[in-house]
Amino acid sequence: MTETEVEQVVKKYFENQFPRFSTSQQCGVQFGVKQGIADVVLHQPIRDETGYFVAIAEGKTSPLPIPRAQARAQLKSYMSATNAQYGVLAVGTDPGNWEFCENKYNNWFAQINQEDFERGIEKWKPMSARISHLWKRIALFLGVLFIVSILSLLLLWPDPPEPVVYITETGRKYHTYNCNFLKQYADGKFAIYLGEAEKNYAPCQICSPHRAEKSR
Ligand SMILES: [Zn+2]
Numbered sequence: 001m002t003e004t005e006v007e008q009v010v011k012k013y014f015e016n017q018f019p020r021f022s023t024s025q026q027c028g029v030q031f032g033v034k035q036g037i038a039d040v041v042l043h044q045p046i047r048d049e050t051g052y053f054v055a056i057a058e059g060k061t062s063p064l065p066i067p068r069a070q071a072r073a074q075l076k077s078y079m080s081a082t083n084a085q086y087g088v089l090a091v092g093t094d095p096g097n098w099e100f101c102e103n104k105y106n107n108w109f110a111q112i113n114q115e116d117f118e119r120g121i122e123k124w125k126p127m128s129a130r131i132s133h134l135w136k137r138i139a140l141f142l143g144v145l146f147i148v149s150i151l152s153l154l155l156l157w158p159d160p161p162e163p164v165v166y167i168t169e170t171g172r173k174y175h176t177y178n179c180n181f182l183k184q185y186a187d188g189k190f191a192i193y194l195g196e197a198e199k200n201y202a203p204c205q206i207c208s209p210h211r212a213e214k215s216r
Helices: 003-017 067-084 114-122 128-158 181-183 192-200 209-214
Strands: 022-031 034-046 049-062 087-090 099-103 109-112 164-168 172-173 190-192
Touching: 003 022, 003 034, 003 087, 022 087, 034 067, 034 087, 049 067, 049 114, 049 190, 067 087, 067 099, 067 109, 067 190, 087 114, 109 114, 172 192, 190 192
Parallel strands: 049 087
Antiparallel strands: 022 034, 034 049, 087 099, 099 109, 164 172, 164 190
């Protein structure tokens, strides 16, 4: 078994498992000013553009000819350089012996199982779509926050104080404080809330307290 044979098995696996993406073998990857070759690449092509790297596989013969840590580091460097979200360290042609990992970005890689790898790629979206999704959530959150603050302002806003009008001991009318008619009752004047006054008294025709107080 050669490394090329392992790569071909990975390529077949990618093609069968993820038909909505393209698979290529021995794909050039730019590392800053240097070029490297990724063994097998799963990507989403965009017309007239390079497209997005979805997954990168590093094929190795079994048993591993180099230390495992070194093989992992090699795969991770390709994933970092391409922003690929998923990676496979394919040691030999049996997928049961392969290592699957997810790029959590900022140089953090999580080892995942084959099932999560396949499910993740099924749901894969380009980074730009993931970011715009995040922005939509932030906008929704801010919108809800805005509505809640307006509603709570409306609910908690203090009611304006009930206006006060004046009645006399014997009269059947209520008045404003400055009513000319009321002035002769300087001593017998009682303050009462307009709401209460409306129940038992009629507004004075001279000062018309109802209109004056309510239109404030
Ligand atoms: Zn009056």
